Amino acid sequence: MTERVAGADRRVERQGRRRGVMGWVDVRGRRLGGWAFILNRLTGLGVLFYLYLHLIVLSQLAVGPSAWDSLLRNWFLNPVFLLLDVVLLAGLVIHGLNGVRLALVGFGIVIDRQKALLLAFGVLGAILIVIGALRFISDAGAK
Amino acid sequence: MSDTTSVTFRVHRYKQGDEDPHHDRFAVEVGPRTTVLDALTAIRRTQDPTLTLRHSCFHASCGTCGMKVNDHEVLACVTNVRELGTDEVRVEPLDNAPVVSDLVVDMGPFYARFDVAERPLVRESELVPGSHTAAGVPQSMRYEDCIECGICVSACPIAGTDPAYLGPAALAAIDRVRQEPRGVDVGPIMRLADDPHAAWRCHLAFECTEACPSNVDPAGHIMQLRRSLFARGWRRPSAEPQGARR
Structure with a gap:
């Protein structure tokens, strides 16, 4: 039985099945370090996107106090935005902790224990995200 | 009693000049000790002599049978088919190297x-x-x-x-x-x-x-x-x- 390779073209073969940028987020066959690599890129892009979004939102301050208060009331106390806050926190924690790991391993300070470091930071990150999420929810409930 | 089971191999095919690469499926009887390389050579011997692959030593010494099996890079000669745990085994050439033919890269x-x-x-x-x-x-x-x-x-x-x-x-x-x-x-x-x-x-x-x-x-x-x-x-x-x- 013969079937075509999805998305295949001659260009792929000439380039030697080079994965390209999409290969960075291709999870097939990836192992623990590969997942950390993928997460670091996705969270990095997410945090970069948030930075610009944040600047746009802050520009409402220039419009006046009523515009800012209205934005807070109508948007930021919405449960969907609370969920996005948790996603943002998760992105910052994952990218930040993984960044520390990469610095420690990348400069040769902790080479032999890189996998243990990844697991330890993974557990620490999960704890921080859960604590942060609970804090967001309790704060929202108090308002 | 024969201790063999039928496993389907989905193999990447490409020859110079082909418009697109494609996959061919081959059914192979595998035993407890059959490796991916054993299966591929059996396909070549009994089903499709045009299947191109590179191999030499059969014991992880020469490094010529590197390929992707079920999305993981492995040496086919020491990869046991049954230990993969799948009814269908997907076999592709290594990434990030020009494909010469089928499973062979430059x-x-x-x-x-x-x-x-x-x-x-x-x-x-x-x-x-x-x-x-x-x-x-x-x-x-x-x-x-x-x-x-x-x-x-x-x-x-x-x-x-x-x-x-x-x-x-x-x-x-x-x-x-x-x-x-x-x-x-x-x-x-x-x-x-x-x-x-x-x-x-x-x-x-x-x-x-x-x-x-x-x-x-x-x-x-x-x-x-x-x-x-x-x-x-x-x-x-x-x-x-x-x-x-x-």
Whole structure:
């Protein structure tokens, strides 16, 4: 039985099945370090996107106090935005902790224990995200 | 009673001049000890003699049967089919190397990088009293342990986006020279390693180390290389990307 390779073209073969940028987020066959690599890129892009979004939102301050208060009331106390806050926190924690790991391993300070470091930071990150999420929810409930 | 089961192999096919690559399916009877390479050679022998694959030693020494099986880079000769645990086995050539035919990729660019790295070369035969190199070969030219299968380059996400990247195997070889120069001036190769397309290009996915069938630990060597570069205070000699020379 013969079937075509999805998305295949001659260009792929000439380039030697080079994965390209999409290969960075291709999870097939990836192992623990590969997942950390993928997460670091996705969270990095997410945090970069948030930075610009944040600047746009802050520009409402220039419009006046009523515009800012209205934005807070109508948007930021919405449960969907609370969920996005948790996603943002998760992105910052994952990218930040993984960044520390990469610095420690990348400069040769902790080479032999890189996998243990990844697991330890993974557990620490999960704890921080859960604590942060609970804090967001309790704060929202108090308002 | 025969202890065999039928397993479907979904094999990547491509010949020079083909419009597109495609997959062919072959049913193969496999036993408890059948390897992927056994199955592929059986397909070639009994079903489709045009199937192209590269192999030699059948015991993980020559490094020629590196390929992707169920999305993982492996040596087909030591990959047991039943241990894969799937009814269908997907077989593809290595990534990040030009496909020549079916499961065969052009290893030329990979070897060229090794040559640039002036791989060190300690081979077991050198340690054997009375051993000598073959006629016409000035010295042994193989990095100890590394079987030059190209699996690390296929697994590396950076090699997928930076064609000038020197790659895990060559960088590991450079680090091995640094560790044991054996009279080699390490200055030029350390400058080669201290390049945006060399040691500093690695983004620490450690996929090369995980995939390496010879436990060379290329990523670990790259990190040691970085530590050495950092400690020695090497500076980039010029803006020219030396890692791209080949």
